[in-house]
Amino acid sequence: MTENLPSPTLLDPSDVERGQSLLLSIKQGLSQALIGQERLIELCIIALAARGHLLLEGLPGLGKTELVKAMGSLLDLHFSRIQFTPDLLPGDITGGPILQEEAGKRSFVFQQGPLFANLVLADEINRASPKTQSALLEAMQEQRVTVLGESHDLPAPFFVLATQNPIELEGTYPLPEAQLDRFLFKVEVPGVGSDVLEAILLQRRRGQTPTMDTVMDAAKLQEVFGLVDSIYLPEAVARYIARLVSATHPGTEETPEELQTCLRYGASPRAAIALGEAGRASALLAGRPNVDFTDIEQLARPVLAHRLVLDHKARIEGRTASQLIDILVERLSPVSENLSGGRA
Amino acid sequence: MSHTNPETELRHLNRLLRLRVFLRTLAGSTAILGLSMGTLLLSMRLLGLALTPTPWWWLTLLLPLAWALHAVHGKTPASQQQADWLDRNRHLGGLLVTSREVDIGPWRRQLDTALAKSPRQDPNWNVGRPLAALLAPALLWAIILLLPAPEPARTPWESLQAHRLQRFEEELVRLEDSKALDESEIRSLRQRIQELKEKLEEGESLDWEEVDSLDRRLEQSKHDRLVKVQELLDAAKRMVESLGLSEQMDALPPDQQAQAMQALLEKMEESELLAEIPKESFESLQGNPLDSTALQLPPGLAEALGRIDAAGRNQPVGLPVDPKALAALAEELGGACEQAAQALAAEGLPAADLADLDRLLEDYKACLSEGKGKSSATGTAGVGKGGLTEGPGHTRLLYDNETEGDRKALSIHRLPKGRKPSAQWQSLGVSRGAPEIDPLRSTATGSGSAGGTKASYRRRLSPHHREVVRRYFSETRAKQSRPK
Structure with missing residues (x-):
């Protein structure tokens, strides 16, 4: 297994610069589609480079779907959109066998569903039934679909970009923890200010997004993936990721006292892996050959927040998982600030 | 821009942290x-x-120093921690941390540039904490310094020397009370002891030779005093012999008696024993009709007898030489010698010296009794030796073994400091009042030993009794010779 690991050498500056420019080209294109959401765009690019799935949560009209559609346009990848509704069945997204007659012979042939695409937009994913949501579990983790005992590999790369609405919760089905854990990020799409609205009004006609050219094909994307894999993760940063994820579990030594009573379950090892991979992608986007502490601090909230199970006390006090992660990052310093033994 | 080397920055941080x-x-x-x-x-x-x-207490000050040096190696943050801190606080983007694990190669320049752009900063350090930690012991030591310090500690040798000096001083007090030594010698010794004690108190080292020399000097003083007493006893012995000879011859020229007297008086003057002899003993010498050749009285005796003229000159005077008075004076002198000898004996003279002194005293007593016998007896031989007997009255009367009713004999004596009464003494009770001692009686009775009683008998009772006996027999002889 160790031979698959990247060698402990740093990328050349030219490679890093090339990877960064590729990611920045995507960022530039997305910025045209979604105005004033720089951080959201960065997180989308990081999730893409880290080969992670993205869950966008926000109010209607904030541009979630437009963002994903723009990403599909920028990447020369097979893009499909699935509008999740309560009556949607698993077979509707995975596909299924149909009876087909060919040369006088009738046989069942697997007809691929909309899930067989490189970029899948799962719009309003929480409106589908748990049964249909569960159809995504295998696809998101193992990138394959099993129907009637027959497995079908999904095309690579495979991304699920899901959206959900935090309001109008009647007739919705909250995503189970196992489902949430498979998303690299859960990003809360923030509202925009008046200046951004003004820019939108001036640059758009009838809400139509500008026409965008393809900036990256599958080969380039694979190259980006290779570069991300070559980003070095120092031991100190890896140690910080481990401490951070471990501290999300109540009862551990480094968990802040304030969080001890607010958390019921912490993040899984999958979260630590996701944080490390997201850190690599973030470092490449920033043009660095290695992951820094700041990458982890900035990514901790979108990576860890949706993986926590809060206690009743936190709910009563109105605390959200994002707030708790912010507290954790603030209290848990990546390095010893008290080197001299005095109070900082 | 001057600190662009990560190694330099890490060394600086390491030194700073070790110092802290x-x-x-x-x-x-x-x-x-x-x-x-x-x-x-x-x-x-x-x-x-x-x-x-x-010195051992001062050595404890090295303990914090040693512990601090030990902690520098044990408690200084590891180099990896220091690199992490420097990387994060100088915003180096993880390159410094990475450089400690892999070769960053072409990224080194970027690391140096990032270091140069960020100003140097040191880890925070709360100086107030160590200062506050020192506050409590400082307050405690301030309280300690307000308390009076005890006497400076002495080494065992110094303590032993101080003890020896204290013993010498106590011995001097005993010698002064018992008058076994001259006052001038005692003053000199005491001054020397005081000098040595001051040296000790000032912390100077004292040579044992200085302490031991005191011991030798004291012994020498005792020996000198003993020699004086011996010489005095010799003089008294010669005088008693001359007195006996004069009585026997009954017509000895006064010059011979005067020469013996002269020698005796000079010895008395030298031995400083004149003060030991009651003044009335000298008074008995005056007004005697048997004036002899003029003698040169020693100054002390001349002053005691009032023989200093108005001009302060010690003029030769006609010294009355009366065998009776001289005998009384010789007896007083013997008593003084005996008292001085007893005091010397109490101070622990060598056994040989004491034996010599006892022999001299016995000789003196023998001469004294022999002189008396010769003065009272008519024949040359005594009773039982062919001489004449004078009847029952010739028997010696002993005035010892006083009864309890004789309260005058039961006088109060103050013992020298540090001495216990001998087994011959009987405790009559304990009184809190200061004892009043008649100096004259005290000097006459000696220091209270059994020998003092005999001396008192000889000095006071025996001559008087002898006169009574002499008169009795003289009157008897006169009555017998007178026709009735």
């Missing part, structure tokens, strides 16, 4: 040691104990 660890640990351990030592010292001060020996 050293100072922090030094302050903490000093505070702990100060509190513990202060508590111990405060307890010792309250109990009045001194710190001995002092």
